[in-house]
Amino acid sequence: MDYFLTEEQQMIRDTAREIAEKKIVPARAEMDAKGIFPTEILKVCAESDLFGLYIPEEYGGFGGGIFENVIAIEELSKACIGVSVSFAGSGLGAYPILISGSEEQKKKFLPQIASGEQIAAFGLTEANAGSDAGGTQTTAKLDGNEYVLNGTKQWITNGGEAGIYTVIAMTNKARGSRGASAFIVEKGTPGFSFGKKEDKMGIRASATRELIFEDCRIPKENLIGKEGMGFLVAMKTLDKSRPGIAAQGVGLAQGALDESVKYARKRVQFGKPVIAFQAVQHMLADMAVQTEAARALTYAVSKFIDSAPKDISKASAFSKLYSSDVAMKVTVDAVQVFGGYGYMKEYPVEKMMRDAKILQIYEGTNQIQRNVIGQALIKEYAKRGK
Amino acid sequence: MGLLIDKEQCTMCEACLSSCPFGSLEVRDEAIYATESCTLCGACIDACPMDAISIEGGREVEEDSFADYKGILIFGEQRQGKVASVVYELLGEGRKLADQLGEELSVVLLGAGLEEEAKKLIHGSADKVYLYDDTNLEKFHDDVFTEVIANLVHEVKPSIMLCGATAIGRSFFPILAGKLKTGLTADCTELAIDKKEGYILQTRPAFGGNIMATIICPYTRPQMATIRAKVFKPAPLDIHHKGEVITKSFDSTKIKSRYVIQQVVETVEETANIADADIIVSGGRGVGGPEGFKLIEELALAIGGAVGASRAAVDAGWIKYPHQVGQTGKTVCPKLYIACGISGAIQHLAGMQSADVIVAINKDKDAPIFDVATYGIVGEVDEIIPLLIKKLKKG
Amino acid sequence: MKIVVCIKEVPATTKVKINPETNTLMREGVESIINPYDVYALEEGVCVKERLGGGSVVALSMGPPQVERSLKEAISLGADEAILLSDRAFAGSDTLATSYTLAMALDKIGDVGLVICGKQAIDGDTAQVGPEMSEKLDIPFVACVRKILEITEEKAIVERMTDDGYDVIELPLPAVITVVKDINTPRIAGLKGKMRAKKARITVWTATDINADEERIGLTGSTTKVTKVFAPQPRGLGMMLEGSPEEIIDSLYDHLKSGHVI
Structure with missing residues (x-):
């Protein structure tokens, strides 16, 4: 369907599509099998000016919004969401600075991220704190002009590969989630190291590692916003980044649909291509409708967020929840359309199915998304009742 | 000057529309017109069943000036002092053409220490060999070769010049x-020779081998062509064939190259030497990956052949470019060509279909490779090849 | 250094086929692209400029007005400016007339240090325009360059692919070279390049602008003529070997043996 993209938005789509087709598709199977981080591909993304789509021009970006970023993420995701999460993860790391950073912080860090010279990462999750940010155990203590960080972040996308990390740590444990603060930590800071790379079910090209802080001293100026704002910064960041996950779902579903139709046209059984059988046609039809619906919702939500409304949590959760469920369903069906071949690594759909699962889990499980939506409904209807 | 469409003759069948490689013909006001993008390639002229299309303009033939131009002159390419096999192929074909025309067949040979080679060219049916024996001509320099041969052309005025x-x-x-x-x-x-006009008709593939075009050179002389290697059968050597080796010289102080060849490096590995191989075992996308090519190599060793590859396999990085057979790779003409997991894209067929015997192994029974295969086998490459290797070893 | 890259717009030829029954071309859905080899030439031009730390890359093409689109693409891929030679008088050019026309344009551009062309164009596959152009310009020519080892304003050291390997050549500049695909990996046009291309204006020169002799351009300047276009001969039918894999192999072996193929 035509979404009436502007000329600039079409350029973004075409550029990302070319990278996906020329660089990612030929490399994805090997990156998946061996868990190779897509350093070269991200370099091409950087050279093609894709890293700064959502960053204002004054900080070296393209001056677009969430929607522009979503277009790029969707295209990369058609080929491999292990690559697109590494790309999008940089945005996730940059949003805290963009949303609540000081002018100095923006000037110092955003141009490096926009150019792709450095990629960024966001550190929230810990062993005992994921969606429940109140359980955060990493601490930051002010000591003179420096904060001293201690603790371990877990399952951090781009961990070890990124140069700039935005990290949530407790400055006042007694206050629970209101005692959390956000910090910028640069790779190479003494006391900051990484755990081993996780061995994952899917998105195996992406790097997932622990961030380990042992008396890691960072300048006081690296505090984002004020002390105690950390949890708020984190929530606002996730509200903005969720359409990116939704875009991964849309792209992945589209990629799986494309492979399925292509295969169904070629595969001959009982004397005709299997696409001639209604049983297969109906599956493909459902896959196509669901993918398109996910795309329409994701685009609408992204444009809504770009219009800078006050409350975006519910809409943001809509897109992430729906698109990731669609991606899971469509990829499972894609394997079914391929039959036995779909189960083999010779074809890309089994990887797509393995990859899809993470979309229902990370950046808030789909159960948490439903909580967000449910709570928003309670608030909304309570207000109306007044 | 331009494309003329005779409205009286035209029946609006629109056969020309689909024939245009540039999409330059359009229907307007119930007539057909050529748009600005027309390159006057002439494809529509052949397509028109009514002979309604013609090209106006072009130059006039000054036939008188051609009278002096006679005979066929072949460039005798040599590398490291040995005349390339393509030269004998040109002699084979050139002999036929020269006999049809009733004209002489000669070779121009540039290099050092080539007297024996020159004599052998006479045995290969040349009537004359113009031999420039000079150490300055040992290596190939574009500008020197051009100057020397241009001077010879002015002197002997050949009507046709052929080169590999x-x-x-x-x-x-x-x-x-x-x-x-x-x-x-x-x-x-x-x-071929157009007997009426006396032109040489030169036929070549274009558009990636998807079409063939016949081209003439009606206005100027000599008529020049480069010919693919392995297309024509080499001239048989006949020690009784009489001819003359004419020793020529040039002024090496005046004709000098503007560039310097610092080094000549031979790199092609043994199994990559597909151009001259009698047996070629070729792999395509269907071999599955670089590991699959180990199997291809094993078969090549067992059968005493070279390893070839389709463009898809080379593009995928499974094997290096010197192995590539096809339109953008090498044209080969072995006695036996075994295509393993190659679907047979037209570009690939263009490079190998003149092989004497083609064996195709592919899991897709509808693969176009089977259309050109002498023996077709539907099956998995990694099942069939090990069996064949075993059979070859056992005998 | 001023580097000129010659670009040809071609139909994506792998899709052009002949209908064997009607003997006509079938070009449905075939789009026009920059000749793939020329993309490598352009990339090399941009690389040379980057290596030398200055200069400019000019993309030069001859063709109908719509070729502007390909030249804009060339700008998005790193060319600094683009010139299109477009004139009805150029129509029907063979390689000799084309190379004359391009050479006249190069004269007008002036002070060119290096001319880079793709090895050949995928529609005609002739590989003639580059060398013919060098003759008209009276500057050295090296075909099938797979690597530029060194380059200064005065000379280049290049590797030329040969049938047996390669030659290392010291080449005084200005010169014309053609490049093969091994030479680089063309970049993907980024957003900044695409924005620049969108705003760029393509210079258009006619036959008069380049002082071309009308006897040497277009159909009049062409020495060759296409007299016939037809589909390649399909090969006669062979036989499919059937049975168990072992039976197939035995049968194949017997056939090859009895035919003195092995």
Whole structure:
């Protein structure tokens, strides 16, 4: 369907599509099998000016919004969401600075991220704190002009590969989630190291590692916003980044649909291509409708967020929840359309199915998304009742 | 000047519309017009069943000036002092053409220490060999070769000049054509004489081998062509064939190259030497990956052949470019060509379909490779090849 | 250094086929693209400029007005400016007339240090325009360059692919070279390049602008003529070997043996 993209938005789509087709598709199977981080591909993304789509021009970006970023993420995701999460993860790391950073912080860090010279990462999750940010155990203590960080972040996308990390740590444990603060930590800071790379079910090209802080001293100026704002910064960041996950779902579903139709046209059984059988046609039809619906919702939500409304949590959760469920369903069906071949690594759909699962889990499980939506409904209807 | 469409003759069948490679014909007000993008390639002229299309303009033939031009002159390419096999192929075909025309067949040979080779060319049916024996000509320099041969052309005035479409031929023959301000047809696969006009009809593949075009050079002389290697059968050697080796010289102080060849490096590995191999085992996308090529190599070793590859396999990085067979790779003409997991894209067929015997192994029974195969086997490459290797070893 | 890259717009030829029954071309859905080899030439031009730390890359093409689109693409891929030679008088040019026309344009551009062309164009596959152009310009020519080892304003050291390997050549500049695909990996046009291309204006020169002799351009300047276009001969039918894999192999072996193929 035509979404009436502007000329600039079409350029973004075409550029990302070319990278996906020329660089990612030929490399994805090997990156998946061996868990190779897509350093070269991200370099091409950087050279093609894709890293700064959502960053204002004054900080070296393209001056677009969430929607522009979503277009790029969707295209990369058609080929491999292990690559697109590494790309999008940089945005996730940059949003805290963009949303609540000081002018100095923006000037110092955003141009490096926009150019792709450095990629960024966001550190929230810990062993005992994921969606429940109140359980955060990493601490930051002010000591003179420096904060001293201690603790371990877990399952951090781009961990070890990124140069700039935005990290949530407790400055006042007694206050629970209101005692959390956000910090910028640069790779190479003494006391900051990484755990081993996780061995994952899917998105195996992406790097997932622990961030380990042992008396890691960072300048006081690296505090984002004020002390105690950390949890708020984190929530606002996730509200903005969720359409990116939704875009991964849309792209992945589209990629799986494309492979399925292509295969169904070629595969001959009982004397005709299997696409001639209604049983297969109906599956493909459902896959196509669901993918398109996910795309329409994701685009609408992204444009809504770009219009800078006050409350975006519910809409943001809509897109992430729906698109990731669609991606899971469509990829499972894609394997079914391929039959036995779909189960083999010779074809890309089994990887797509393995990859899809993470979309229902990370950046808030789909159960948490439903909580967000449910709570928003309670608030909304309570207000109306007044 | 331009494309003329005779409205009286035209029946609006629109056959020309689909024939245009550039999409330059359009229907307007119940007539057909050529748009600005028309290159006057002439494809529509052949397509028109009513002969309603013609090209107006072009130059006039000054036939009188051609009277002096006679005979066929072949460029005798040599590398490291040995005449390339394509030269004998050109002699084989050139002999037939020269006999039809009733004219002489000669070779121009440049290099050092080539007297024996020159004599052998006479045995290969040349009537004359112009031999420039000079150490300055040992290595190939475009500009020197161009100058020396241009001078000879002015002197002996051949009507037709042929050269192998090798790296050397394709490099300097165009410069020579430019210098002589005459037409050159590249990469021909078929030659014939138009008996009425006396032209040489040069046929070559275009558009990636998807179409063939016959080209003439009606206005200027000599008529020049480069010819693909392995297309024609080499001339048989006949020690009784009589001919003359004419020793020529040039002024090496005046004709000098503007560039310096610092080093000549031979790199092609044994199994990559597909151009001259009698047996080629080739792999395509269907072999599955670089590991699959180990199997291909094993079969090549067992059967005593070279390893070839389709463009898909080379593009995928499974094997290096020197192994590539096809339109953008090498044209080969072995006695036996075994295509393993190659679907048979037209570009690939263009490079190998003149092989004497083609064996195709592919899991897709509808693969186009089977259309050209002498023996077709539907099956998995990694099942069939090990069996064949075993059989070959056992005998 | 001023570097000129010659670009040809071609139909994506792998899709052009002949209908064997009607003997006509079938070009449905075939789009026009920059000749793939020329993309490598352009990339090399941009690389040379980057290596030398200055200069400019000019993309030069001859063709109908719509070729502007391909030249804009060339700008998005790193060319600094683009010139299109477009004139009805150029129509029907063969390689000799084309190379004359391009050479006249190069004269007008002036002070060119290096001319880079793709090895050949995928529609005609002639590989003639580069060398013929060098003759008209009276400067050295090296075909099938797979690597530029060194380059200064005065000379280049290049590797030329040969049938047996490669030659290392010291080449005084200005010169014309053609490049093969091994030479580089063309970049993907980024957003900044695409924005620049969108705003760029393509210079258009006619036959008069380049002082071309009308006897040497277009159909009049062409020395060759296409007299016939037809589909390649399909090969005669062979036989499919059937049975168990072992039976197939035995049968194949017997056939090859009895035919003196092995």
